[in-house]
Amino acid sequence: MVGRWNSLLLALCLSLIVIRAIESCQNGFIMGETGCIDDDECEGDEGQPEICGENTLCFNTRGSFYCQCADGFKSSLTVNFSAVSSATCTDINECVEDKNICGPHTNCINASPSYSCVCQKGFLSISGKNESHGSNITCRDIDECQMENVCGQNALCVNTPGSYHCACNAGFGLKSGKLNFTGNEEQCEDICMIDKTICGNGTCRHGASGHYCACHSGFTNYGTNSSRCTVLKCDVFKDRNGLTEIFQVARSLMAQLNKSCLELTESKGTAEFNREDLLKRLMYMIDELLSSKALNNNRKVSTFLDITENTLKLMGPFIETPGRKTSSSYTELELLVHKGNDLPKGPVTLSSNHAKLDIQLETAAGDPSFYPGFTTVSLLSYKNLEDFANGYFGQMKSLKNESFEMNSKVVTVSVSNRYTSKLEESVNLTFNHLKQSNEIHICVFWDSSDTDGAWSTQGCTLVASTSDYTVCSCTHLSSFAVLMAVYEIENKFELQLISWVGMPLSLICLFICILTFSMIRSIQSPRTTIHLHLCISLFIAIFIFLVGISQTKSKVGCALVAGLLHFFFLAAFCWMCLEGVQLFRMVVLVFNTSFKTLHMMAAGYGVPAVIVAISISINPSGYGTERYCWLGLESIWSFFGPVCFILIINIFFFLITVWKLAQKFSSLNPDLNKLQKIKAFTITAVAQLCVLGTMWIFGCFQFEGGSIVMSYLFTIFGSLQGVLLFVMHCLFSKQVRDEYANILSRCCAPRKKFYSEFGSSHSSKAHGTKSSQDTGESHM
Template sequence: MTCRWKLLILALSFFLIMVLSISAGCPLGFSAKKKECIDINECNDDVKPCGQHTNCTNTIGSYYCQCKDGFKRRTGEVNFTTGACDDINECNDDMKPCGQNTNCTNTNGSYYCQCKDGFKRRTGEVIFKTGACEDIKECLEIKAKCGSNAKCVNTIPYYSCTCDDGFISTTGNKSFHHDQNATCEDINECQKGNPCGQNGLCNNTQGSYDCICNAGFTNYGNKTARCTESNCDVFKALNGLEEKLPIVKQLNKSCQELTGDKSQNPSDRTNQTEEDLLTRLQSEIDQLLSSKFLKDRRRVSIFLDLVENVLRLIGAMTKMPGRNTTSTHTELKMLVHHGPVISKRNTTLSTKHAQLDIQMEMAAGEPAYYPGFTTVSLMSYSNLEDSTDTFFDGIKPQKYQSFKINSKVVTVTVSNRNTSHLKTPVNLTLDHLIQKNQTHICVFWDSSVNGGSWSDRGCDVVKSNPEYTVCSCNHLSSFAVLMALYEMENKFELQLITWVGLSISLIFLFISILTFSMIRSIKSTRTTIHLHLCISLFIANLVFLAGISQTANKAGCAVVAGILHFCYLAAFCWMCLEGIQLFRMVVLVFNTTFKTLHMMAVGYGVPAVIVTISVLANSGGYGTKRYCWLNLEIIWSFFGPVCVIIIINIFFFLITVWKLAQKFSSLNPDLDNLHKIKAFTITAVAQLCVLGIMWIFGCFQFEESTVAMSYLFTIFGSLQGVMLFIMHCLFSKQVREEYESILARFCVPQKKSYKEFNYSSKAQASKSSQDTGESHF
């Protein structure tokens, strides 16, 4: 059809409409009634111009359609005149009108929400439009939800059930879920082998079982633990230790109670807790360590073995997790684990001076012998090292090496009784008492070596520095760290110097003794002091040569050490008297003589008192393995008084020199006497230096690499007699003149007149110097 025809038809249609409208008299959407145009309601029920699920809305001269709630047009139109609407699916993933833990259900034109299984609304609604649901706490809302002998465990959603210890579910598992129709029933442990061991009878009970131990065996009050042997004899005869530790009898009773000893009188039962026993034990150990009872090695062995047995017994009675207690002389850390399953974790116990790293599995022992509990104890003693510092028989020292304990002694105890050779070593860190860069050795107390001794068997040093040492040991006992000390090497050169020097000194000391005792012209207070100084050194040197190395006889060696101790102290006391005498001559300016009795009391009485006290305090300190001299424990009974005497003499000499300087500067000094006192002072100071320097060098003989000090000590010590002869005899003009006179009588014949003149002049000189004891340089 051509365009011309289309236009013609459109024009004709418009013409017809206009004609009809004009003929009716009303516009479109209206109808004529009584010559009026009335609006036509297209939305009445007869017409229904809109489709399904729509709402029709009439307008003046027309109408429009809209979808009902819950419906929409596919085209997305909101207002339209024809067509139907489709349902909206509110439950699709984009809209999510319902909250958490809900299920959404779509309906024709709407939806509704419901809670999922295991959840509920707080308001109790079952069907709702909006909001979330919360978990139902079945275990709280319904008692015995899982039935008897079970525990209810809430989950999200639902819940699960776990059977009590000693029970198992009918499904064969320890636990079951809400949808499993199961219950818990008793396990008959006695049918699965004998959990009580060969030394006990198993009796099944509801949810558990009891072990009835045979005589001599115990499960330490834990009815479900394996029966193990309990030897109560360790708490009986203990070589006198039970008198020092009365708790031993109490422990014996406790042990018998645990073993079920039926012969024991019920009235004798202790009924004491492990806390009471532990407190009493530490109190009695404090008293024991405060005494000297443990100086004997066998007593030390019995004591340490007893502590191990006691800690093992008390640990078995202690509840989890254990105890930490401290007393005056002990510190205890105890860890306890109870349960049918052996703990396999690593653990660390620490005291003030020690730290133990150990595996709980090793502490428990073999599973076949596991008693149902595991205990680990670390006890540290504050002063036990003093009682055990001489027992080193179990260690082979290197050449010229000795030992000294340089840590606190600690005892490690576990419930496992088989600790003689551990598969996994334990690590023990011990702090040093003396922080020095020395060689350190890890040791343990071995009761099998000579009744008790420190031994390094099975222990290695993992790490060591001046502050601490880490030890690794494949067995358990009581442990400590030793510091290696090095004595002066017994070289041939030093021996030769000593023998030659002391022999020469003995000769010159003997000459000096004859000089001061037989030449009357030089006798004075000062020469008396020199005489006894030489006598003390003469006896000391003679005894040193004869007995310093005679260590085979311990009693004789101790006597030699005591004589040397006395004589060397006497020499310093006489030297102190000389300093006091010079002080009196210069400062006090009155009668400068001492009474002989008073000098003897100071020169020999003071050393005798010091030696007596030292012997009474520690008689074992006289004599070492190599020499008959004082050991390190009592060496300060010599060096202490020597240091005091040196300080006193220095004080008196300084005042003497100061007063001499004042007198020399005065207007009318007595130069003759002042020069004499000056000479005396210089000689005394030189004497102090000779004796003092020698023992200063002697202080360095206890460490390695002190060869130079060894030679200086040997040289000065062996030639003391020669030096004293030179200072007090050869440097004295008066003594030299007496020597010349004596030699002249035997060697050179002289005229009588010359002899008489010489004799008279010397007699006058002697008389003039009688009061001051003149000695010229």
Template structure:
């Protein structure tokens, strides 16, 4: 009921009193006046936040607890007052005590206690008082400060004082943990062989001793960020490529850095800390509290990512009041650890032995505060980026491995989950330093590939035999160039024969090395004789007289040069001949360049000779009196020599990729070119030569013509026809006279 209605009602009561001679606030009943209870008639006269009190002939209002009349009077009526909320938080100083914060409510207030304080009798309107955590823990049988720690109550909290040899890493509410400063003492074990590692050990030992010997006040000054920066600055010089010479050095460094992070992590002030140097990239996560933390952990950097949970990081043993997880990535360490694969050879896919293993990711270390890291309650998952993008295939497999205490790569308890061209996901049941290894398996040659190779090589050998017989007994083409072709075909024939019979005969090892040496020698001989052909063409065009090369010089160059290269290579690196997959030169330590180096040099020199030859031929064709017959022959010789160089050179371009574990298509191309090069030489130098074709025709006619007819033809030949035949023969031998 609003104020207007209240006045109207009072007015009516007043008029009633006048009419019946009763005073205001009274009502006449019969001949008597009785008091009117305004609180019953006027139910909302005082509002919702006040109480109505009836008096003789009137009434008054009083505000409820937590409200105050805005007219500052205790008793009032609807006409001269209204109850508003009373803000007790402003009216009373320290109404909630030193450890509480007052929060006003409509008609009341609430004391919100700070950490370490509580309300009396759990009444939110009572002041907050300090909680004696030490007494509470003792009554409940809890040990707040751990073994050897002393609990001291302070306002709103408590402090743990640790004895010598223990520390709470400068966090007063953290349980005391025993320190193992001897782990940073080089004198207690083998002296570190790695230069600079002793300085790190001294630095970490001094920090550990400072934590284990607190000041008389019990305060420990811990600066984890500064110590972490000093640690990684000191490791930069050690991690520079070339300084880690042995697996023992790598193990010492990895173990020292992991122990140092275990000591530094609890001293960090922030929950997440990242640090990046030229050699390392680290992220550390820390959680503190009286209860074990829960939830997922995700740490990441440019080359790796770690996924685990706080339950795994904290462990199931005694909880020290904090949990830590760290992911450390080494930016160049894969160069130093690309070794020690003895434990893996023969263990991966027992039926297949990888031809080579190498590290194909950055090396990362995972560190947690859990002391039982060799048998985690749940596996951790980490993702590593490949150094080079390459998909898995039958010839390529990615292996998740860890660096063991023995200084070798191992896969025990470390499992491969999945891979794509750029990343590999691994899981591990223990913690260590991890990396992804790429295993290259020998390509399994299909039956079709072997059949193509065998048929092609047999055809090539037959064609080379025809070439050798042609160049040896065809008198019309004899000359320096034919001699070169003859010995080129001999070397190619022997190379193909050895290739067909022994390229895959990898046992015994001595026999495989002999096969590899023969292939090295004969294939180099092929290219050496091809170089001599280029030199001969150059001399034929440039020199007018004495364009031939003496046979002695040809033999010394054609067979002596490959022999010299073979002897030098065998002396320098004899173990490089023969591999586990092929009886060929090893791709390790650069021995393969004892073949590809001379081949590339010969091709470059021949290209120069051919360019000069073509240029001089063009000049001679435009001269005043050119000998067209001679020039056309040289032109034909040059074209076939260039085609021959392209065929042989192109074959070894694909051969280089094949022995590098190239794609299957490259292997087929190499096999086809290698198998048919003898046939191509026969076509170029024999079937495309008019003189050779005539010799073949004459030879076949002699075989196919009956003996009687040949005798009659011979007896009827007159002197003039003999002279004519001799004249043609002289014309044919003109090629050898060039």
């Protein structure tokens, strides 16, 4: 009995030991015979789903495991993931990930979990297999032209990478009008049978090199055998109303042109002529006419331009491609030639030294349905035709005091298109100006139908214009030029009379001022030094203006005159500026100190010298124009710029001075009545305007039409500025008047009395002068 209980207790203890041992193994381990061993989770029970999911691989580790996507798949999360995560494995599209994975001339086909490479159409694998799974493939082009009769008869096979095309032989074409075809979809046929109108007014024939056109009588293709035959009008070269009888030099050319034209007509367009000889004849005729005075009326100008344009039309197609560019004593010619059955397209530019033409080749070729197989464009510029064509302005309307003047060379534009009276797309012409001008410019053409010929604006518009050039846009072709609208100043004679009377008076008054400020010691001061050099600069400027402004025969001399005028007028304005500064200091600031003479000289003469030197170094050709020895438009701001700056400063000083003067006149001499005060104030203010040069502001209005009042004001005050300076600084100054009286009395009185009066007068005047200088006040 005791033994049984012992056995039962032993079994119970062993059971407890085993249970305790099983509970002691960690996760991922199981109890084995020797204890806890690793549990391989990746070895699932047969028939159970994989622990990691679809398209995955399971990797066991000691005590655990991890999952990865199989080849050809990618994880939505990390590369390694656990079974309990939300990661999924999706197929990798290798064809998108690497577009060049299969190599050239192949197509990539995605599969799950890999991909396939297949040769494109027209290519074959060098291995003989056109498909490869999961690897690259090398494909070579299939030469379809090696196949028998792939294009049919009268065609040429052209192999291309992966394909081919067929092109008809010369003289053959497709009914569809296509240039190329593939397979047997179409057949090449004789082009003369496909399009029976291909030659126009001629018979289409088949030759070894293709088709050619035999023109009917009265038609020509200008020697381009495959081109359409067009009508040839020889009437344009016949003598019109006997005008060529006047042009002796033109008679032989007209006869030759008419003969050549008739030969082309009678020979059904197959005749040839010496094109070089005809071109030389044309250039010689133009030189002879322009070097003489034969074109002395508008009727002759019209005939001349018509002959030239028709000659260019006739000879143009016979010039070898791409054309010619030549010149003579009186002409510049550029002629562009394009030949071929294909209609040319795109912009082209022709140019000379004086003009430029921008035109589309489609415009020059004309209607595609009547394309003759060639396209010509010519630009002919004349050296001096503007001298003969100037003045014929026909029905062009002008405003009051407005006249027209030619400001460009005349050019003739000719194209092979015979219908140029109304172009679908306009052409642009750029003209260089003969005279640099900011006046209004007008685009015109020579209208032969206007009476006997005149300039007209119809169909031409201005695109852009500067002082150097004008761009015109025209919807027809002819001969063109640019006019300049000139506004004549009314009462020009009266204004000239005022100038030629006022300036000599100013010279006399300025000469008296120079003697006064330099020789009378009692009035000399820093301010009279400014007066003196202002008068000297203005005197020299006016004298040079009167003597040399119109001396344009010598370019060097004219440039020298312009440079001196530039310098001395600027110097005068600089001294006027010093006048304004000194006046401001005297009236407003009441300073006793004065400018040093060296500083005044540097400002009065040094600043103008620097400005003129810079202007000459930048543009030496801007000194001297065709009409006057003055600055050109491109250099005028080297004068107007500093002048405008000085005028602004002096206007400011003038306003301050007027304000101070108004205060002085209101408090000074209370016994004077109001009318006398206003009169004295007005005279002083106007005089001060002239001293500071602010009257030159009227010159800014000289560029506007209808400013006759401003013209008179500017002319009067400008020409009489020397007189006004004399009145302001000498006659208005009591001290100077006393000195003048003293000098006159000494000249007229007895000698003994002269000495006694001179001594007392000199001492008193000297004392008064010193007192005046110390106070710094003006004698006004």
